[in-house]
Amino acid sequence: MIKKPEKGMxxxxxxxxxxxxxxxxxxxxxxxxxxxxxxGGGFAGGVIIALSFIHLMLAxxxxxxxxxxxxxxxxxxxxxxxxIFVTVxxxxxxxxxxxxxxxxxxxxxxxxxxxNLFSAGIIPLCNIAICLKVGAxxxxxxxxxxFFEMEGKND
Amino acid sequence: xxxxxxxxxxxxxxxxxxELKDLLGAVIAVGxxxxxxxxxxxxxxxxxxxxxQLVVEILSLIILIRAVGMKDEIVIPxxxxxxxxxxxxxxxxIFMYFAVKALFEIPSFGSPLMKVAQRYLESxxxxxxxxxxxxAIILDYRALxxxxxxxVLFTAVIGVLAVIREIGRIKQK
Numbered sequence: 307m308i309k310k311p312e313k314g315m316x317x318x319x320x321x322x323x324x325x326x327x328x329x330x331x332x333x334x335x336x337x338x339x340x341x342x343x344x345x346g347g348g349f350a351g352g353v354i355i356a357l358s359f360i361h362l363m364l365a366x367x368x369x370x371x372x373x374x375x376x377x378x379x380x381x382x383x384x385x386x387x388x389x390i391f392v393t394v395x396x397x398x399x400x401x402x403x404x405x406x407x408x409x410x411x412x413x414x415x416x417x418x419x420x421x422n423l424f425s426a427g428i429i430p431l432c433n434i435a436i437c438l439k440v441g442a443x444x445x446x447x448x449x450x451x452x453f454f455e456m457e458g459k460n461d
Numbered sequence: 462x463x464x465x466x467x468x469x470x471x472x473x474x475x476x477x478x479x480e481l482k483d484l485l486g487a488v489i490a491v492g493x494x495x496x497x498x499x500x501x502x503x504x505x506x507x508x509x510x511x512x513x514q515l516v517v518e519i520l521s522l523i524i525l526i527r528a529v530g531m532k533d534e535i536v537i538p539x540x541x542x543x544x545x546x547x548x549x550x551x552x553x554x555i556f557m558y559f560a561v562k563a564l565f566e567i568p569s570f571g572s573p574l575m576k577v578a579q580r581y582l583e584s585x586x587x588x589x590x591x592x593x594x595x596x597a598i599i600l601d602y603r604a605l606x607x608x609x610x611x612x613v614l615f616t617a618v619i620g621v622l623a624v625i626r627e628i629g630r631i632k633q634k
Contacts (some may be wrong), residue, residue, distance in 0.1 A: 327462040337512070345508035347599070353516040360523065381622075388615055395608065406604035408589065415590030426591035432600045432607070438610055443618040444520065450625045452527045 314367035323365035330358040334441075341433040342426040348436030355441040362435050368449075377449055380442040387438030394435065394453055465505050471497040484529045508596045559631040 314320065337344075361433030363371035398407030408415075410427035419425040471494050478490035495518035501510040568574055575582075581598055591597040599607050 317548070329634055340592050342596045344593060345595070347509065347593070347596050350512045352518055353513070353520060357516065357520060362521070364523070382514070384615070384618065388611065391608065391611060395604070400470075406573070406608075411590055413588070415588075418584065420590060421592050426589055426597075429589065429591050429596055429600045432604070433596070437575060438613065440614065443614055446618055447621050448520070448524065450621050451524060 313344070314370075318324060327358050327362050330361060331355060334358060334364050334437075338433055338437040339423070339430065340460075341354030342429045343421065343423070348433035349440050351433070352437040353444060354449070355437065356444040359445055363449075370445050372449075375445065377446060380446045382440050384442035384446065387435045387440075387442065390435035391399060391439065394431055467497050467501045467504065471501070483527065488525045488529055490523065491525070492518060495522070511592075540576060 333396035333460075334351045334354035334357075335353060336351075338348055341347035341351065349397050359371055359375050362374070374437050395406050399406060401409040406428070408427040415425070415427065424430075474494040474497065478487045478494065481487045482491065495514065499511050499514040500519065502514055503510075580622050581602060582594065584603075585594045585597045586592065589597040589601045591601070
């Protein structure tokens with residue numbers, strides 16, 4: 307099974323994967339969006355989202371997963387995450403003169419918004435940016451390292 | 462007490478990983494050590510680190526298992542092993558000397574110096590609005606460090622994709 311990744315695994319693995327891969331993706335999105343309230347955050351959630359696509363790739367083979375998330379799309383998403391993160395930093399610099407200033411809440415956040423999903427200003431935005439960056443980056447590294455064909459190996 | 466049991470388990474796993482001749486078994490033992498680290502973080506009340514450690518351990522275990530299945534074993538000749546032992550011993554001796562010097566200076570386990578951290582714990586919620594204090598520190602107080610980390614990851618991805626890209630690779634035929 308390890309030698310031929312293109313074929314995919316047995317029907318047992320495929321059936322279980324079909325039931326669990328959506329739940330794993332949903333759990334990753336939950337971890338990212340609640341990063342400022344519960345343990346977790348952008349890095350952990352991004353790796354969980356990347357693992358859900360890797361799960362799909364290990365069970366169904368390379369082509370099925372690359373149809374949903376190609377290498378080019380993962381590169382674009384990773385760059386998008388980096389651009390969002392730097393943009394948030396530079397908006398803070400322009401508004402107040404400090405890099406990463408929390409320009410949505412200011413110095414004193416509203417006490418009534420504590421423990422709500424929409425609170426903490428730029429922190430959820432940064433979590434989403436880091437999630438895009440880490441998830442797409444690790445998926446790209448996985449595809450490049452595990453599934454690349456080594457030329458001149460068979461002679 | 463639970464922490465000591467986990468630590469003994471991790472040490473046994475590490476020795477097993479070094480001593481095993483079978484590469485796949487050694488990789489599984491390394492994975493057991495990583496999962497033990499995750500449980501140790503849970504006992505030390507750091508759930509953020511436990512989640513990250515668990516998830517990254519699974520990803521690296523998958524990559525290592527695929528690498529073991531595909532690549533051949535590289536055997537280092539005996540003479541080369543003997544020559545490389547002496548520099549390793551010298552470097553370990555230098556490292557241990559400075560480590561022992563540094564270990565007498567740090568505060569004892571479980572009672573950290575609370576100079577900056579005390580201020581973060583007291584005013585973190587009121588200044589950032591984030592209920593999770595770890596998020597408040599890494600994305601508000603210390604966000605520049607996180608930008609540096611993101612740059613490191615970006616550079617790693619660019620490096621991997623540049624080494625393994627298909628365009629411009631020399632055909633060996």
